[in-house]
Amino acid sequence: MSLIAEFVGSGIRALDLLTVLGTSERGLRAWLRSRNTVLTARCFTARNNVVQRQNYYDLGQENFTQTTLRATAEGKPFRLWISGSGGSGKSTLAFEIARRASERRLFLPCVLNYSWTGDLYAYIATMLTPSNSGETVTAAIARKLVQSGQIGLVIDGLSEMQQGTSTDIMLEIRQGRINHFIITSRSLCPETLEINRLELAKLNEAQLEALVNGYIDNPADRKKALFDLKGFAHGDGLNTLFARLAIDQWKRTKSLPESTLDLTQQFLLSLLPSNSSSPGDSDFLRAAKIAGFACTEGNFAPHDISDEYLRGSLEEASSRNVFLTKSGETLAGHKMLSLLIDYGIIETTTTRLGRRLDFVHHPIAENLAAAYVADLPDTGRVAILNEIRKSKTASRNFLDALALLGHTVPPDNARSDS
Known part of the structure; x- marks a missing residue:
């Protein structure tokens, strides 16, 4: 038995493995293998944005995915840029591809999302260091793992x-x-980068039908749901997020609302427990709109904010x-924030x-922010709309x-990447 196999099989702590085996590629590979289950959870499967996007259906990218993964198994770098508007399914597709790469042991996926700041390799090192273990992974080790291709980065929301x-x-x-990375971005991939790229758009009729078939078993219900979804889209198509929400809504009520804002609000209300201690519907939506505007305030595009500010x-x-609450009890602002987090909205x-x-879903924030602006008194609304125009x-x-709420802003002010 080799020295590496003896240490991996003995149950020795990962810190000791790093100490004994050093930072050679062979030694680091043995360390990663010994901690694969724990590290995969910390870096990928247990991350909230991954947990929220576990339902995947092939919408036409399966051949590309299989070909690219096969090439990586043969030793080629995995480098992919997925672009599209908010809610087009970029993250869901990226996480599915990363999940398959992990299952095939091509690389350990490590998710970086849009709220991450600071040194890249120091951040990765913190994810590779299990809590309360006494182990320490340095930025230098993280860098070596990334550069050698043992860790692949899932850079979610680069734009x-x-x-x-x-x-x-x-x-x-x-x-x-x-060496290995998957980027999701509202921006197109720069032409100067020689990497694989996918651009996701609104669902066409065949893709919408595939999604309906994945969610609904009864053939008659499939036909009726597809008919209603086409009507809901008003001929403009639907992005993947709102198509999924619409299908879920149709399964609950066998009908669809008039707009994506109505759909967003019905989705949020569907998350509320039926007990009397849960928030009242109108107050819960009011809090969600405040949160949506706070998370777009300033640049009028989705971004993270401090806990203190939203609280x-x-x-x-x-x-x-x-x-x-539904029973008329007072609900403090900080408690409402906790519920928005607990229900998986934030x-x-x-x-x-x-x-x-x-x-968790930026298009939800954008719809709620728009509703918040529309609900403002005239003076406040006009002031905000003037800021948006500039x-x-x-x-x-x-x-x-x-x-859609009657407040049109000249389109040439929009971000070119979204």
């Missing part, structure tokens, strides 16, 4: 990352220091008009700047949602 962070990642990619916004709103990330909050960063989804 929504802070400029410095996204610039750092692109520099590493351009200089060839990241303060909800507390202030509660002080002016208290939030109530996700949390702990960074060196403290706890950061963001919507903005060069407002997202296309946010502007479209405003237009």
Whole structure:
């Protein structure tokens, strides 16, 4: 038996493996293999944005996926850029591909999302260091694991990352220091990068039918649901997120609302427990709209915010008009925030700047933000709309949602990447 096999089989702590085997590629590979289950959970499968996107149906990318994974198994780097508007299914597809790569032991996926800040390899090192284990993985070790291709990065939401962070990642990619990666972005892949690319658009009729067939078993129900979904789309097509929400809504009620905002609100209300201690419907939607606007405020595009800021916004709103439960009991602003997190609407990330909050699904935030603006008193609404008109960063989804509510903003102010 080899020295590596003896240590891996003996149950020796991973820190000791690193100490004994050093940082050679062979030694690090043995360490990763010994900790594969724990590290896969910490870096990938247990991450909230991955957990939220486990239902996958082939919408026409299966041949590409199989071919690319096969090439990686033969020793080629896995380098993929998936672009598309918010809600087009970029993250779901990226996570499915990464899941298959992990199952085939091609690389260990490590998710970086848009709220991440700081040094790239230091951040990866924290994910590779199990809690309360006494082990320490350094940034240098993380760098070596990435550059050798033992870890593959899933860079989710590159276009929504802070400029410095996204610039750092692109520099590493351009200089060839990241061997395996999957990027999702609202921006198209730069032409100068020689990597695989997929651009996701709104679902065509065949893709919508495939999605309906994946969610609904009864043939008669499939036919009726597909007919209703086409009507709901008003000939404009649907992105994957809202198609999924619409199918879920149809399965519950056998009908669909008039707009994506109505669909968003019905989806949120479907998350509420039926007990008397849960928030009242109107107050829960009011809190969600406040959160949606807070997470788009400033640049009028989705972004993360501090826990303190959203908590303060909800507390202030509660002080002016208290939030109530279904039974009429007062619900504090901080408690409403906890519920938005508990119900899977908002996700949390702990960074060196403290706890950061963001919507799990950015198109949900954009629709709620538009509704928040539309609900403002005339003076406040006009002031915000004037700010939006001057903005060069407002997202296309946010502007479209405003237009559906009767507040059209000139489209040339929209972000070109969304």
